[in-house]
Amino acid sequence: MLIRKLFRFENAHIVRNCSSDRCKRSIHGHSYQVEVLLEAHALDNGQMVYDFGLMKDDIRNLIDAFDHAVAFWDEDDADYIAACKQFSARWIALPVSPSAEQFSRMFFTLIDRALSLTDMANGEQDVALHSVIVHETATGYAQCFRADIDNPRIGPVDMQRVVFSEQVISEWSDTTLWQRLLRGKRKHNPRVEQQVISNR
Template sequence: MPYRIAKTLTFESGHILSKHKGRCRFPHGHSRTVEVVLAAEQLDANDMVCDFKAVKRSLESLLDRWDHALCLNTADPGFIDLQRTYGERVVAFAGTDPTTEVMARTIFEALQQRLHEATKESAAEFPISPGVRLERVRVTETATSWAEYSA
């Protein structure tokens, strides 16, 4: 596809990698950056792939759940106690560790669904054309480490 745009947002979260053999099995946090890339063969009526505001709104609504939250594998021995203590600020990852790779895939799948739904909203303030495709999601965990999930 000849046209591509990218939107980047940041959020802060903690996680525990219960399957990890090293220090990542202990609670720790990251300042994460999420970059999404969308593409289209043709520009819309406003000469855009889509308005950056549409992408930002869709992405923010996803990331708000994870911002300043603790992401945990539901199989982690401490999951129930931590969820009881911190409630909605514990994000459950069903049977899988919340690695950066898993987060990238989860964001990709959720954002792809939201973008698909948005193409059906004819009265949307910032419409998204049906030809817009989500190409990839990259999640940066540290200054030197990232994971990516793509179509």
């Protein structure tokens, strides 16, 4: 079974080396929508794949980090990167170009890492990230699947090279989120008292 949670954010970028002159030479913004699809072959004690409320913590924080921020490729022109950092308190340095395709891969990588380090506490079973869809416009989106993460033809996604500005980090509900994910520190979901004990 699949479930889907929709998130939104506003972000600015330049997509270098693309065919559109406007996109590759001028900083511009989009109203992004991100669909996170989780799958499981069993339901938890609440008869859900995964409680939507639990997705409002690490997953929402990771996506919201990109809101009202500028995202840039860490291999871009040094003067451009310096200007992004100087004139925006909210910025993210990425090891890939901030295209919709790479955004979908970045979010898949970040969310998958967060889920893999989460100890479930309400009977969840085999919950996995199915895919991530990033809508850049009303008519265009990119969808990332697990096979797209380790695909040598697409290239690696190096989490160690992702850098969030101090302002972004300071606004997270858990300011240790990024270091926790990088260091592989586990997180425990809250325990839930069972109100109804099913005999099935």
